[in-house]
Amino acid sequence: MCFSAGASFGASAVLSVIGVAVINKTTSLSQIPFASIPLIFAVQQFSEGFVWLALSNPAFAPLEKVSSYTFLIFAQIIWPLYVPISIALLAKNVKRKKLLQLFVGVGVLVSFYFAHRLLMYGVHPNITGHHVAYKQVYPDSWGHVADMFYGIATLAPTFLSIVKKMWTFGLGVSISYVIAYVVYTNYILSVWCFFASVISILIYVIIKELVASENLAFSQ
Numbered sequence: 339m340c341f342s343a344g345a346s347f348g349a350s351a352v353l354s355v356i357g358v359a360v361i362n363k364t365t366s367l368s369q370i371p372f373a374s375i376p377l378i379f380a381v382q383q384f385s386e387g388f389v390w391l392a393l394s395n396p397a398f399a400p401l402e403k404v405s406s407y408t409f410l411i412f413a414q415i416i417w418p419l420y421v422p423i424s425i426a427l428l429a430k431n432v433k434r435k436k437l438l439q440l441f442v443g444v445g446v447l448v449s450f451y452f453a454h455r456l457l458m459y460g461v462h463p464n465i466t467g468h469h470v471a472y473k474q475v476y477p478d479s480w481g482h483v484a485d486m487f488y489g490i491a492t493l494a495p496t497f498l499s500i501v502k503k504m505w506t507f508g509l510g511v512s513i514s515y516v517i518a519y520v521v522y523t524n525y526i527l528s529v530w531c532f533f534a535s536v537i538s539i540l541i542y543v544i545i546k547e548l549v550a551s552e553n554l555a556f557s558q
Contacts, residue, residue, distance in 0.1 A: 341468055341532065343390035346383045349535055353380035360542045365549050371424035373545050378420070379535035382412040386470065386528065393465045406463045407456070410472060413531050414452035418491040419445035425495040425504070428548070438495050445491040451484045469525035489515070502547045503540075510537040 357377025392402035426438035496508025514533035
């Protein structure tokens with residue numbers, strides 16, 4: 339599989355259209371954060387497009403730091419907090435909402451950890467084999483633990499939510515992670531985020547079904 343600036347910018351354009359369409363489907367404020375995920379992915383993919391340009395074209399070299407940091411802020415800091423919050427907001431059942439809020443707490447810890455690591459140790463992106471590798475060198479031994487809790491914060495809520503078809507989004511992202519980890523180990527951040535952004539198109543179906551079920555319940 340070949341990735342490039344064109345692939346990132348193309349994905350950003352498609353996700354922007356899907357994102358606007360999903361938001362237009364919403365009928366309440368509580369739905370907007372989750373519905374905005376494709377649009378946020380569009381911004382993230384747009385930033386990685388400039389990472390590609392900065393690393394492959396000297397004219398764009400000054401943009402390397404800001405574009406790579408922007409990408410990682412989304413990938414490592416925003417998602418583990420944003421995803422559980424957006425799913426918890428959709429919960430109607432009080433007990434289920436409290437359960438989902440536990441993962442918001444996990445997301446806070448994970449986001450703080452990655453924010454500290456990014457601030458203290460930075461990142462060194464490079465292109466090898468048609469992929470962007472975000473090299474981060476840090477002296478602590480908590481990396482694997484943080485990665486595990488990252489997965490818990492972002493994936494567990496999709497399976498615990500009672501919103502119809504939410505589990506399909508979680509399953510798709512989980513499978514894409516396994517593929518990225520096994521096949522693209524050295525480029526997992528870039529590749530998994532690309533896969534996850536494409537899978538976020540499922541959010542259109544989830545919101546459409548959610549709105550339809552709520553309208554049906556209201557009419558009854």
